[in-house]
Amino acid sequence: MTQVHTARFAIGQIVRHRDDAFRGVVMDVDAAYDGPAVETGGVAADQPFYRVFALGEDGGFVAYAAEMVLEDGQSELLDDDARRWFTVDADGHHAPLDERLH
Secondary structure, rough: OOOOOOOOOOHHHHHEEEEOOOEEEEEEEEOOOOOOOOHOOOOOOOOEEEEEEEOOOOOEEEEEHHHHHEEEEEOOHHHHHHHHEEEEEOOOEEEEOOOOOO
């Protein structure tokens, strides 16, 4: 029997990597790891994985991260970053200016 996982984070939600590797906005969610089998880095593949438009020192990039390494990052997004990289809808969900959300 297949186990069904409920994603903890929603598209448009701000998240932060628990090791402070990045913070950004969820762009897409996979129910489980959807990549080459050898590249999970020891992280369990049977959990939600997120494509995150992340903010780095040199600008934005897309990261693919397991749910277990992400935390709610609502308070971590700076106003300058929000204006520079995202649009915000009436519900407070963020979308990267140069990426379409699924």
